[in-house]
Amino acid sequence: MKHLSKIVLATLLVFGFTSVKAQDANNPWAVGIGTNAVDFYPTGEDAPLGGFFDEYFNTGDHWNVLPAVSKLTVSRFIGSGFVAELGGSINQIDQYGDRSISDLSYYSVDASLDYSLRAILNDGWFDPVIGVGGGYTWIGDQEGETISNLDAATLNGKLGFNFWLSENVAFTLESKYKHVFETETASHFQHAGGIKFVFGGTDTDGDGIYDKDDECPETAGLPEFNGCPDTDGDGIEDREDACPNEAGLAEFDGCPDTDGDGVADPDDECPETAGLAELNGCPDADGDGVRDDEDDCPEEAGPAENDGCPWPDTDGDGILDKDDDCPEVAGVAASNGCPEPTAEVIKELNQYSKTVLFDLNKATIRKGSEEALNSIVEIMKEYPQTIFHIEGHTDSTGSDKYNLKLSKERAASVEKWLEEHGVPSNRLTSEGYGESQPIATNNTAAGRQDNRRVEISLDKDKEMKDKSGDKKMK
Structure with a gap:
């Protein structure tokens, strides 16, 4: 008994700092610790027993409570709400029905198949549990040098409640009826209360989402993206983000549009200056179809073949130099800009x-x-x-x-x-x-x-x- 408290303290330290969820496929294992009360009275009609459920809550006259950690359980989630549990408990019996006796030792080992109703109740913090199983109980009486032992197999039925305090810790209450078929040992109720810790899920990337449900199990991510990351925090997960390291817009597949011209930066050859989509995001101030950074005359419209500048008419004859065979001498159109003989x-x-x-x-x-x-x-x-x-x-x-x-x-x-x-x-x-x-x-x-x-x-x-x-x- 004196070592039991140390074991319980070690268990608290290990599981109290483990980030796991309620017992399910991701967190299949659970360890429970608590105290128990044994009540022999309200289980039958033969003295010293009262009728079934008579004085069920008469804790002062009938309950045998060991004020210490007196129960340990280990359980594993099986699936579809079913949990298999193995537990052991100890107690000291001073009240045997309506009679007082002298310090009987009580030991029990029980196994049960439990069913959680939590899923039916929308996975909230309130988790009713019903169970059925069996066990073995030892009751020992020592008088001087003589020790008499009463032991028997039991058929158990259980009703309990888990109150989930967090994703991995629950406060538990249960009442278990243990039916004994042999007359030497009386059938009885065993009540228990304590704390349960769930654990056992695999979370490779440590993002709180277990690998079973994590679409990116080796990279820490967010719950809203099923465990996948959003590195730039723009609300678009990296797998679907064309620019995962730069916050952007959904319309540009997660890429930014710094100059706001409707052309995403990766496709924008002038990302700092608003421009036109047809010019790959670059501006055309004079509207001549030649982008400003390639336009020798950005403020004057001109053709691309003249680098964006208007064609000159050096001789002023109304025929542009490009079409003027005599650009420095005024002429006529009929002679391609050259003068005609007088x-x-x-x-x-x-x-x-x-x-x-x-x-x-x-x-x-x-x-x-x-x-x-x-x-x-x-x-x-x-x-x-x-x-x-x-x-x-x-x-x-x-x-x-x-x-x-x-x-x-x-x-x-x-x-x-x-x-x-x-x-x-x-x-x-x-x-x-x-x-x-x-x-x-x-x-x-x-x-x-x-x-x-x-x-x-x-x-x-x-x-x-x-x-x-x-x-x-x-």
Whole structure:
């Protein structure tokens, strides 16, 4: 007996600081300690026993109470509310029914199968228990040197209550009826009260959620996430959080949107500055579709091919430099921004062209004409987008058919000479008109001389073409 208190104290120290839950599959084991009272009176009709349940609560006249820790139990949860329990108790019997006797020793070992009604009552703190089982009881009487022992097997029925003070500690009360079939020992009630400690669950990560119910058993987590962690505390468990170390929003799978532009930081190339989704979260102040950090002119709208800047018009002719073949000289759209020759220039060209001479009845250019032709080339080069038309004309001498053929050949000869000396072929056209466009009378030698001529004009109705006929430009 004197060592029993030490055992109880050690048990309290071990289990009192163990964080476990009420006895269930997670915490299958329980240890109980307490005191017990034995009552032989209200169990039958034969003296010295009263009727069944007579004076059941007459503690002063009939209860035998040992004022110390006098009962220990060990139990294990089986499942579906059933618990198997093994217990032992000691007592001293001074009241045997309605008679007083002298210090009988009382020992018992009992086993029972108990059923908890706690689940039916919504798992609250109040836990009624019913049980059935059996045991063995020893009652000893010593008179001098003679010891007489009364022992018998018992059939037990139990009604008890667990009052859960915390997740792992309960205050217990129970009343157990022990029926004895042998006449030497009387049937009796044994009442008990004490404390029960539950334990035995496995919680690998120590988060208070046992591995059986823990979806992340090796990482400490939270009950609301079935034991899984939420490292950044944003209410999204790490398994579903694309940014588990940064608090974020559910709409972005747990990632933050620092600048509040609707683009999550991992997808935002400018996370500190509000921008546009189509530009990966970067701003476009001038709305030209070029993000500011790549826009050389962030305050002026301009195309991406010009790095976000508006195209310049250096010569101020209304044609942007990118489309202007002569960006530093004002021109016209028809010549891609290049200037067109004036009437004075055309007049000058024709003054030179009048001095171009041909062999008689031939399209061969005489050598003396080269100086005039070179002057024509130099003038044409000053207008790189202008299309010049070479016209061949004859007098009325000869047939119309012959004159037309000769005028075409002479115009073509001039065109070929100009091409060979630096004027692109796509900037030249030629045609012969025979005797159809005289500028003087064909009745005099002087008039016929004037009519035999090459003229240069602007060809505004045709596109410049290369030799293969591919369109080049207008």
